[in-house]
Amino acid sequence: MQTFTREQAGYREEIAGFQTGITSAPQLVVAATSADDVAAAVRLAAERDLPVSVQATGHGLRAPAEGVLISTRRMTGVTIDPDRAVARVEAGTTWGSVITAAAEHGLAPLSGSAPGVGVVGYTLGGGFGLLGRHFGPASDRVRSAEIVRPDGTRATGPIDAGIVTALEFDLVPVTTLYGGGLYFDTAKIPDVLRTWRDWTADLPDTVGTSVAMVPYPDLPMVPEPLRGKHIAHIRVAYLGTDGDELVAPLRALGPLQDTLTTMPFTDSGQIAAEPPHPHSYLGDNRVLPTLRDDVLTIVLDHAGPDAPIPPVLIIDLLGGAYQHSSTPDFTADSRYTVRALSLIEPDAATVRAAHAKLFAPLDPMSTGRLRSFVYGQPLG
Ligand SMILES: Cc1cc2nc3c(=O)[nH]c(=O)nc-3n(C[C@H](O)[C@H](O)[C@H](O)COP(=O)(O)OP(=O)(O)OC[C@H]3O[C@@H](n4cnc5c(N)ncnc54)[C@H](O)[C@@H]3O)c2cc1C
Structure with a gap:
C-alpha cells in the first residue's frame, strides 16, 4: 500500500483534483489500488484516531480533506455483463470509461454531462443524467455496493454505509441519441x-x-461566434428519430451556432460542452416546481x-422519472433546477x-436542492 506524508515527493500531485479552489493538507494520503488497501487505510486511521476522507477525481470537493485521505484514482476497473445489462466498477472509475466499455455491447450508463466525473461520487449525490427523465437517476439503478465500514471491515451494503470500493448498476439499451446545443x-x-x-x-x-447563460471569455480557445459574449445555450439529449x-x-429563434445532430452515445459528453480543465469554482442550486415569469426575471436580474x-x-x-424516484433529492414537485456556478473570482465571499x-428570492418557492450541484462549499 503506497502512502504519502506531507514531506514526501508526490504528495501534492496525489491530492490534486478537478476542483482547485479547495486546498487540502491531510496528514497522510493512501494511494489505494484495491479494496484491501481501502480497508487497511480505514483501520490505520482508526488506530491513529484520525478522520477519513475519500477522493476520486476531485470534481465534487466541498471541504478540505482531513486525517487520512484515501485516493481511489488508481481503482479504475470496469466489467460489463452484457447478458444482465449490468456494469461493475471500482471506486475511482470515471463515466468516460464506462461509456466506452458499455458501448461495445450496445449499452449505455445513466451518466451526466461530463465524462471525467467519478461514477461513485456522482451516484452518491443522486446522479442527474442526460437520460434521467426517461430512466430515472443513477442512484435508483444501483444493484449492489461493496463497502468498507467505519470499523475497517468489508461488506456488501447500502452505498452510503461506508467507503464504496465497487459498485454494480444497471445499463440501458441506448447506442445513439439526438443531441447537442443551440x-x-x-x-x-x-x-x-x-x-x-x-x-x-x-x-x-x-x-x-437544459438552458444555460454563459459569459464566455475572450480567449482563442472559445469558438469565434461565442468568444467574449454572454450566450444562451440550450442543450438537448433526445431518444427519438424526429429530433x-x-x-x-427553438431553431426558429435563430442560433449563432447549432451542434444538434444524431450522435453515438459515446459522444454524449460533448452536449453540455463544459470545460474539461481543472479550475476553482463555487456552485449552488434550487429545485422549483414551476418556472414562472417572476422566476425568469429574478434569474435575469x-x-x-x-x-x-x-x-x-x-x-x-x-x-x-425523477418525480417517481426513491432518491430524496427528487420529489413529485421536482420540475426545474436553477443552478449557479462561478469561478472563485475575485474571492469566495464576493461570489x-x-x-x-x-x-x-427563490427560496420561498423552492422545494430543495440537488446535492450534486453544490460545489466548493459545505451542504449547509
Ligand atoms: C464539470 C462537472 C459536471 C458535472 N455534471 C454532473 C451531472 O451531469 N449530473 C450530476 O448528477 N452531477 C454532476 N456533477 C457533480 C458530480 O456528480 C459530483 O461533484 C460528484 O461528487 C463528483 O464525484 P467525483 O468522484 O468525480 O469527485 P470527488 O471530488 O473525488 O468525490 C466527491 C465526493 O464523493 C464522495 N466519494 C467519492 N468517492 C467515494 C467512495 N469511494 N466512497 C464514499 N464516498 C466517496 C466523497 O465525499 C467525495 O468528497 C458534475 C460536476 C462537475 C464539476
Missing part, C-alpha cells in the same frame, strides 16, 4: 429563456434538456448579462454574496 447571442437571452420554458411544458420524458421536428421552435457578477446559470428540466442575492 447557442444564441446576448440580445436574444430573455426570449430564449421564455421560449425554452414554454417548449418544456409538455415534452415527452425521452427528452433531457429536427422536436427542436424546430441576478445572473444575466447585466448582473454585477454573472455566474454560469443553468436551468435543467426535471420531471419525468457567495452574489449567489445569495440570486437564491434568496
